[in-house]
Amino acid sequence: MAGREYIYYQGCAQEGTAQEYDASLKLVMAKLGCSLKEAEDWSCCGSTPAHTVDEVLAAALAARNLAIVEKMGADTVTTPCPACLTALKTAHLHMGRSQKFREAANALLDHPYNCTVTAKSNLQVIYEDIGLEEIARPVTHKLPALKVAPYYGCILNRPPGVAQFDDPENPVAMDKIMSAIGVEVVDFAFKTECCGAAFGVAKRQMVNELIYKVMTMALDAGANCIIVACPLCQQNLDLRQSQVNRTMQSDFNVPILYFTQVMGLAYGMDPKALGFGKLVVSTDDIIKSRVSVEEFEKRQKEAQEKASESQKEIKES
Amino acid sequence: MKPINLSQKTDWHFIDQVREESGQNAALCYQCGNCTAGCPYTHYFDYPVSQIMRLLQAGQKDLILNSKSVWLCATCEACTTRCPCEIDVAQVMNTLRIMARRENRVSEKDIQKFYDTFLGSIKRHGRMFEMGVLLSYNLKSLHPLADADLGPKVFLRNKIHFLPKNIKGRAEVAKIFQRFAEKSK
Numbered sequence: 001m002a003g004r005e006y007i008y009y010q011g012c013a014q015e016g017t018a019q020e021y022d023a024s025l026k027l028v029m030a031k032l033g034c035s036l037k038e039a040e041d042w043s044c045c046g047s048t049p050a051h052t053v054d055e056v057l058a059a060a061l062a063a064r065n066l067a068i069v070e071k072m073g074a075d076t077v078t079t080p081c082p083a084c085l086t087a088l089k090t091a092h093l094h095m096g097r098s099q100k101f102r103e104a105a106n107a108l109l110d111h112p113y114n115c116t117v118t119a120k121s122n123l124q125v126i127y128e129d130i131g132l133e134e135i136a137r138p139v140t141h142k143l144p145a146l147k148v149a150p151y152y153g154c155i156l157n158r159p160p161g162v163a164q165f166d167d168p169e170n171p172v173a174m175d176k177i178m179s180a181i182g183v184e185v186v187d188f189a190f191k192t193e194c195c196g197a198a199f200g201v202a203k204r205q206m207v208n209e210l211i212y213k214v215m216t217m218a219l220d221a222g223a224n225c226i227i228v229a230c231p232l233c234q235q236n237l238d239l240r241q242s243q244v245n246r247t248m249q250s251d252f253n254v255p256i257l258y259f260t261q262v263m264g265l266a267y268g269m270d271p272k273a274l275g276f277g278k279l280v281v282s283t284d285d286i287i288k289s290r291v292s293v294e295e296f297e298k299r300q301k302e303a304q305e306k307a308s309e310s311q312k313e314i315k316e317s
Numbered sequence: 318m319k320p321i322n323l324s325q326k327t328d329w330h331f332i333d334q335v336r337e338e339s340g341q342n343a344a345l346c347y348q349c350g351n352c353t354a355g356c357p358y359t360h361y362f363d364y365p366v367s368q369i370m371r372l373l374q375a376g377q378k379d380l381i382l383n384s385k386s387v388w389l390c391a392t393c394e395a396c397t398t399r400c401p402c403e404i405d406v407a408q409v410m411n412t413l414r415i416m417a418r419r420e421n422r423v424s425e426k427d428i429q430k431f432y433d434t435f436l437g438s439i440k441r442h443g444r445m446f447e448m449g450v451l452l453s454y455n456l457k458s459l460h461p462l463a464d465a466d467l468g469p470k471v472f473l474r475n476k477i478h479f480l481p482k483n484i485k486g487r488a489e490v491a492k493i494f495q496r497f498a499e500k501s502k
């Protein structure tokens with residue numbers, strides 16, 4: 001799939017608290033032969049807050065960006081943020097279904113949107129357009145210490161009629177990507193349970209309780225780290241982990257990584273360039289445990305030889 | 318749920334209005350409870366989401382629009398995904414939230430303030446300015462130190478900008494809000 005170019009709708013978090021997602025995504029995409037071209041002068045999609053005021057207003061805020069993508073001559077836009085994705089897709093579907101609604105939304109805009117753009121998460125693009133075979137190709141390193149719980153969060157795959165990707169109850173895209181790059185995955189029942197979303201600021205205790213549940217389930221499943229594809233999930237689980245420990249009397253110390261950061265590690269990329277320094281819970285052990293594929297195989301062979309030798313000795317004695 | 322006094326008349330107009338605005342027919346709900354079973358917030362709701370649907374069938378406008386539930390719903394879409402009658406339950410909740418706001422009956426003022434601060438930031442800069450939203454929310458909500466413990470973690474990692482990034486089309490974005498305000502007069 002080399003040489004593919006995508007229009008990239010970055011989303012507000014990607015410039016701020018999710019810089020490491022942005023950085024690792026760009027590096028991984030480049031490695032996979034895809035370039036990301038930023039949507040020109042994009043604005044905020046309106047996210048959940050706009051939907052509490054009015055549907056037409058919410059659609060217009062998102063559609064300004066879809067109109068920009070249209071003007072750039074593209075029919076697909078990709079975004080790393082599930083909240084942006086939902087806003088863009090909801091506006092598109094709603095405006096496509098009802099002419100009255102489309103006119104109302106376009107009446108708020110300087111440049112009308114003609115409903116020709118499909119929005120996809122970057123997870124979908126990597127999983128479907130690039131595919132597991134291509135994803136596995138650049139792997140140079142093994143991460144034997146990792147046991148990841150892939151956490152999809154609430155709206156990446158829901159509701160199915162809007163998301164139109166993977167399974168709404170048991171999504172597997174991240175699981176399969178991790179397996180393809182040789183990382184061990186644990187089966188995790190709270191994959192799509194909500195982490196508290198944007199209530200962190202206004203309803204902190206509630207969010208702490210929800211995060212506590214997600215983390216407990218991941219650890220019970222045998223994971224030692226959680227991977228995410230959402231800036232808000234990452235922020236809640238990583239940044240608020242000490243808050244959760246304080247209020248819930250827990251002692252979590254679980255690295256929360258973007259799936260693109262794990263891909264980058266397996267591709268042998270520099271952890272600093274992948275934004276590992278921006279994560280709150282330490283990932284030093286994970287980085288240290290990384291070995292090249294050759295070294296890993298050599299170690300395995302040595303271990304096997306040792307095992308068979310000791311077996312021989314037991315037999316002979 | 319507390320007993321409902323059905324002598325408080327059924328508000329038929331409200332039922333129609335919700336159906337019209339949400340595009341969803343609450344009469345289809347047969348109270349299976351699937352939505353509530355999957356709702357991660359049900360523990361915090363005053364009325365579980367299936368009871369909101371039942372109250373809606375009974376036209377209990379006041380109970381619904383004054384409830385905490387409509388504001389504590391995080392639009393996680395579990396209910397919509399699992400409703401066997403294919404009702405977009407989250408959309409119903411959304412419509413109820415919009416109506417509560419329109420009628421000035423917001424039960425969870427802090428949540429509304431956070432949303433409004435967020436939107437104010439978009440109106441001003443074209444994009445959401447994280448630092449500005451946090452500070453101005455804290456001032457408005459009179460929790461000046463909310464999440465102050467997280468500050469150093471974010472600042473040390475250079476994760477947040479201290480100045481907003483104004484986009485070129487910010488006037489265009491502001492106009493979206495202005496036109497909307499004029500239309501809703």
Ligand code: SF4
Pocket residue numbers: 352355356357358359366389390391392393394395396397406407410
């Ligand atoms: S969308 Fe709202 S009501 Fe539905 S399950 Fe999620 S939080 Fe509960």
Ligand code: SF4
Pocket residue numbers: 345346347348349350351352353366367370399400401402403404406
């Ligand atoms: S899942 Fe659907 S049918 Fe069942 S109680 Fe909820 S709204 Fe009613």
